[in-house]
Amino acid sequence: MKARIVKLFCRKRIRGPRRHVQLLVATSAVIMMVLFFLIFVRFFGGVASNNPGSPWYYYCESGICKKAEIIENVTSPLCLGICQLFCGEVGGIWPKPTGHTSFGNYMAKLNPYEITLSGVDFGSITGQLIQENVNKLKQNIMNLASIDTIKKGGYSLILNIIGQFNNEAPILTINTSENYTINIYQKDNKLYADISSATYFGIRHAIETLSQLIVYDDLYGEIKITRDVYIQDGPVFPYRGILLDTARNFIDKATILRTIEAMSMSKLNTFHWHITDSHSFPYSSRTWPNMPRYGAYSSAKIYTEKDIKEIINFGILNGVRVIPEFDAPAHIGEGWQWVGHNSTVCFKAEPWQQYCVEPPCGQLNPTSEKVYEILEGIYTDMLRDFQPDFFHMGGDEVSIKCWNSSNLIKDWMIDHGLDFSETSFYKLWNYFQSKAYETLIKANNGNKLPVILWTSGLTNEDNLQFLDPKKYIIQIWTTKTDNTIGRLIKNDFRVIFSNYDALYLDCGFGAWIGEGNNWCAPYKAWQNIYENSPMKILENQGFSKKHKHLVLGSEAALWSEQVDSTSVDSRLWPRSAALAERLWSDPSSSWIHAEQRMLKHRERLVQRGILADSLEPEWCLQNQGHCYL
Numbered sequence: 185m186k187a188r189i190v191k192l193f194c195r196k197r198i199r200g201p202r203r204h205v206q207l208l209v210a211t212s213a214v215i216m217m218v219l220f221f222l223i224f225v226r227f228f229g230g231v232a233s234n235n236p237g238s239p240w241y242y243y244c245e246s247g248i249c250k251k252a253e254i255i256e257n258v259t260s261p262l263c264l265g266i267c268q269l270f271c272g273e274v275g276g277i278w279p280k281p282t283g284h285t286s287f288g289n290y291m292a293k294l295n296p297y298e299i300t301l302s303g304v305d306f307g308s309i310t311g312q313l314i315q316e317n318v319n320k321l322k323q324n325i326m327n328l329a330s331i332d333t334i335k336k337g338g339y340s341l342i343l344n345i346i347g348q349f350n351n352e353a354p355i356l357t358i359n360t361s362e363n364y365t366i367n368i369y370q371k372d373n374k375l376y377a378d379i380s381s382a383t384y385f386g387i388r389h390a391i392e393t394l395s396q397l398i399v400y401d402d403l404y405g406e407i408k409i410t411r412d413v414y415i416q417d418g419p420v421f422p423y424r425g426i427l428l429d430t431a432r433n434f435i436d437k438a439t440i441l442r443t444i445e446a447m448s449m450s451k452l453n454t455f456h457w458h459i460t461d462s463h464s465f466p467y468s469s470r471t472w473p474n475m476p477r478y479g480a481y482s483s484a485k486i487y488t489e490k491d492i493k494e495i496i497n498f499g500i501l502n503g504v505r506v507i508p509e510f511d512a513p514a515h516i517g518e519g520w521q522w523v524g525h526n527s528t529v530c531f532k533a534e535p536w537q538q539y540c541v542e543p544p545c546g547q548l549n550p551t552s553e554k555v556y557e558i559l560e561g562i563y564t565d566m567l568r569d570f571q572p573d574f575f576h577m578g579g580d581e582v583s584i585k586c587w588n589s590s591n592l593i594k595d596w597m598i599d600h601g602l603d604f605s606e607t608s609f610y611k612l613w614n615y616f617q618s619k620a621y622e623t624l625i626k627a628n629n630g631n632k633l634p635v636i637l638w639t640s641g642l643t644n645e646d647n648l649q650f651l652d653p654k655k656y657i658i659q660i661w662t663t664k665t666d667n668t669i670g671r672l673i674k675n676d677f678r679v680i681f682s683n684y685d686a687l688y689l690d691c692g693f694g695a696w697i698g699e700g701n702n703w704c705a706p707y708k709a710w711q712n713i714y715e716n717s718p719m720k721i722l723e724n725q726g727f728s729k730k731h732k733h734l735v736l737g738s739e740a741a742l743w744s745e746q747v748d749s750t751s752v753d754s755r756l757w758p759r760s761a762a763l764a765e766r767l768w769s770d771p772s773s774s775w776i777h778a779e780q781r782m783l784k785h786r787e788r789l790v791q792r793g794i795l796a797d798s799l800e801p802e803w804c805l806q807n808q809g810h811c812y813l
Contacts, residue, residue, distance in 0.1 A: 249780075250809070268784055270410075278764070298341065299342075310350070327791065335404070344376055349386075356385055356504075365417070425738070429742065430744065434481055446760070446789055450760065450785070468486050474522045489569060510559075514546075539585055567627055636656070648672075657678045676734065687713065687741060689760070713759055719732065719770060740763050
């Protein structure tokens with residue numbers, strides 16, 4: 185038809201009545217094509233070229249989006265992404281908002297090229313960070329679809345930061361407010377998103393929420409935003425973290441940055457960096473440069489001062505604090521070979537099972553003064569590099585058998601009136617911990633700093649007396665039913681839950697020593713993580729909500745014996761997002777009510793370059809309500 189029309193209109197000369205007939209036929213053909221195009225757009229929404237002629241649309245029923253065929257009597261068909269914004273809980277937002285939330289029933293076409301920011305001091309550090317978040321927002325919107333499929337035009341959007349907020353360089357502490365409100369509306373042919381928060385971090389969270397209210401409509405080829413939205417939001421728990429071990433296997437900087445990016449999408453706020461262990465020492469200590477020289481896997485597998493600064497700054501941009509851990513007195517080995525002065529004991533001792541929980545063994549010698557000199561330099565470097573509001577001193581899996589194998593240590597114990605009983609070795613451990621703490625405070629110019637320790641022999645009933653709840657926060661890695669939890673709460677310790685029966689994300693894979701599965705199998709599915717409520721754990725231990733102030737939050741841990749840069753994304757995501765909603769919202773509903781939003785959030789992660797594991801066949805996402813047990 186097209187070729188015939190072109191041929192008719194391109195003839196130079198048409199004479200007589202035949203000319204009028206041919207022109208009439210040609211004109212009729214053009215009119216029919218236009219009408220056909222209008223009907224196509226009317227019923228099929230001008231389907232984009234990347235999804236040619238899709239016959240499907242979605243409608244909301246009983247809280248889920250149902251798939252149906254577009255037929256003639258269907259007006260304004262919805263794509264899946266838009267249906268999800270209006271169907272079910274809180275417009276598909278992850279994590280679920282905690283305060284008053286209201287949604288209109290209207291989507292507006294958004295011009296992604298016309299998104300501007302107002303209400304900030306662009307010359308301040310905070311103003312520049314907010315602008316950078318807006319730039320990220322624009323780029324993420326453009327990545328929702330290929331440029332050639334996005335139709336031009338649409339409303340401009342003004343992000344208006346209203347009210348008073350701290351304009352100084354942002355610092356995230358346990359007491360920092362992360363609450364925000366956002367109001368999206370249309371006025372004078374423009375769209376507005378009014379954002380209010382007392383801090384940069386709340387504003388950043390609001391922009392993240394805004395990004396989840398913007399979708400690509402693949403039926404019409406348009407970027408659209410939910411209009412007439414009001415959300416009040418803020419976290420239930422102030423500490424919402426991920427631990428990443430970069431010592432068993434080196435994790436490259438790009439993977440760490442990607443982890444922080446994914447954390448920001450889920451409003452997790454603490455990156456716990458387990459940066460050294462007995463296996464390697466990849467931290468570049470300026471005071472003791474021999475540490476990475478002897479202890480790194482290679483010169484290319486060292487975190488330089490520049491690397492750390494970039495990671496910390498990227499964390500601030502994304503609302504994530506970076507807390508270093510220097511684990512001691514156990515989990516020490518590689519990197520210490522040059523120190524001498526009997527600073528370590530049982531390093532690479534064999535058979536290793538007699539001295540530690542995994543090879544290579546190694547512990548510090550608490551009786552060596554050289555140890556505390558080295559520790560002061562390491563602490564000084566880390567405090568200068570990270571400027572943390574907490575410091576993690578590790579303190580787990582100390583082997584009494586290791587210390588008992590050293591005649592030098594036993595001679596010191598005799599000189600100090602100690603025998604070789606278990607009680608005496610715990611007193612030795614307390615000697616080390618007390619002196620290491622004093623060394624940390626000295627390195628911090630005499631300023632006190634909250635310290636985190638793992639549950640260990642020091643948190644047993646007979647030894648808890650050695651720890652001061654005003655100095656120490658305890659990170660619980662044992663099971664949720666361990667009576668250590670009750671003992672800590674009764675003694676007014678603040679706690680962070682990382683109970684391995686739900687929050688160890690390296691579990692459920694093949695053993696790396698011997699055969700079978702690794703020690704903490706089975707695999708921790710996102711459903712188990714979602715149901716791992718800190719408050720329910722407290723209640724099951726006999727405590728009430730009045731003890732909530734002692735629970736700072738939780739942290740998922742990824743130990744890297746069987747993980748490196750190639751697999752971090754899939755081990756962490758999207759399972760860590762389940763933890764994020766539990767800690768942000770602490771919902772009373774179960775994972776079943778969050779399933780469709782979780783599937784949607786996993787798609788967001790992948791869209792932004794996070795290699796998150798697939799949870800279900802995509803068919804389940806497109807046919808909601810059919811994948812059930």
